[in-house]
Amino acid sequence: MNNSLSSNRLTGLTLLIAIAFFMEQLDSTIAVTAINNIADDLSVHSTTITMAIAVYIMTLAIFLPIGGWSAKNFGCKNTFLSAIILFTVGSLGCGFSNNIYLFISSEIVQGVGAALMVPVGRLFVIQNSKKSELAKRISILVWPGLIAPIFGPSLGAYITTYYSWHWIFFINIPIAMILFVLAWYFLPTEYINKQSRIKLDSLGFLLSSLMLVMGLGSLDWLSNFGINNIVPWGLLTSSVILGVLLNHHISKSKSPIISLAPWNNDVNFKHTLISGSICRAALSGLPILIPLFLQSELGLSMIESGNIILTMFAGNLLMKMFTTSIITKCGFKKPLIISSLISALSILGCWYGQHNISYICVMLFLIGCMRSLQFSLYNTLAFSELPKPYLNSANVLNNLFTQISFAMGITLVSIFIRLGSNSDIISSNISILPFLGFASLALLPLFFLLFIEKDYGNSVR
Template structure:
């Protein structure tokens, strides 16, 4: 008996492998930094420049990815992105000092900035709407698994092999990915592209770079408050003229007019609130298990893997759930359930049985993955084809900032609770983590208010759901007159 895979699912799996490579690489490196620092003869704090350089490359080049894909073809750019990322991985693995490593990470970041939005664009243009929910559920798996699997895998490779293999493992995956992309993905390109909005590119890149670096500094105790607030303030200050420019320019690089499309606007803005909470989870949970409960890294990793396992089980059930209940009901009810599972972590104590923690993290991973699949599918339901590349760039840009904000918020909440209990420099306790989980859960819950404003038949063409007694009306697509 032969196993046949439909072309949309095959395309989704190819793109998911590339994204998994990027997501995994971004997290495995954190546990390898001490050994890498010894190899370079420096300290881990200085080597964290490699993480920062990668993050800043993403911030600068994600906004331009859609325009480049329209200009040169989505398959061409996606293949090139994998190639650049793979080359950057090789250069990281053979780096002999900090400047070489930072330069290689910048190159990796350029490739990564193109892989996510252009990969999503390829999938949107390769799938019929009836297949999109199923295909997108496969695409969401690497985003859920990477942050969970990365740290323990990085520790394993560093301990039993060498930190160089963290980067060399990307090479066969990248080469295979390029071959599969060339074999199975069409090279769609727009027949005419507007001139590049250089001013918008510069303003957006500067603003996002300052914001992302400021958010990263929040989680670093050695960074002073003045420096952190300075970068955050600069990011906001530059962001204001960037927004004004985007609203006035006839063909802006960052098309904020897309937010007027009800489904896109609700999922991007509401999804940002949800992702802020989710972004804090991979930071808070392992820290609580190791610092608060005294677990070793391996035991903590076994428990946190439950969230990844939960996301894997979702891909088989997401499509029938959305067909039965529709996007609006799933986003509202499932969003509230997901927020509940974030807040329930506040009940964990060192005495809580490991199996209980595992099961609850497993369930939380399932519901968060279902919410992600719903958000990322519905976002493009009413976006017209000429605007699709701009929509994927804007969506990816906002997601990157939201997840970074979640990590920073997690660190801020821990420090805030330390100050509230009059121990600003004291050790973290379980109560500090409980406070943080409640707050991030409430922030994610706030997204439900925006999802409730969606039409009952929102995305019905994608989900196949038809509300009883409701006469559907097509939402205006971006680019419609």
């Protein structure tokens, strides 16, 4: 740990990194409402733009392991600054795109930049935080993942309606410039011994890349075209096979692209990662499902339904005030069990209160509170008892699982709606099935929580 960093300075740097995360997370959702406008301007079908956005998410996931490797070899500061530059160049390219090829290429550049920002920024905070302050720092880092999916679609709709879709990407530029200057001056420069640099595990990177492309590609295919097709299942099977090959390679490699040491040697970390990923999948689809539900069942406009979703944001903010106190007084397991139950009941409550806007707002507020609490608890618990040598690899694994779970949550929205309408196209009427599906998924982490030791994480209380 870098003892030269004061607590206040580290808190400020944590906030700076959180803003960078917010910029990256926002880019994953803000363009969703502008798909048709972008497609019209670039003279392509809307599904092509959907696939271009999926390319950004895939690129982000693929290059996450490179972020951990780069931090080891070139330092957190150099990697983080390079990531901001790449993300800015990608944003400019997207905004100035006049054809689909430039747009997709720019999305790839953006994805690489985002992949370097995500693990490196979090790793810096985790490595430099005392155990007693870890919960507070993680709580700050979690808020971008909570707020961006809620704000993104509404902000995208507003910008597209009153300005143009190009500004969805241009708004990143001033934020990125400010972040770069602040990071340049305030992030400490680490001394990296060139003799200790590790060669990139090219074969491991190739296998992990193909595995993620196949896996995320299958989810994207299922989301857009339904389950009655052999292609996504073939992609998913290929992804599993590649995962087996990657695991074999990692077990033989001295310096693998992804180290499984925390997963293999700490059963509590393993079950925290699994239960946390299921929780994120259950809750990440709601900012998409609820607006669709409000528009189809209550006839609300895109902006009106987006405004109602902001009640989740209010719940997120309120719970942030109490998260650290809850961890200190109650630990992790009990709050996670209670919040899982409340989340499931609140999800079902949204369906049963479909003709009462006020009732739905109360349910969304509760979901926002539980979502904030659960994300903070899982992220803190995952790193709470790990020794320092495991932090880098655990951070990469946590980020990979997070990206996959978010993609899975979005895919499940489409799958549940199609199953509920008994059709391969998304119906104009949304049945209770999606709500039952996500409520059941919100309860599933309870099973894996049984395998986590009761006092695990006490060192950060």
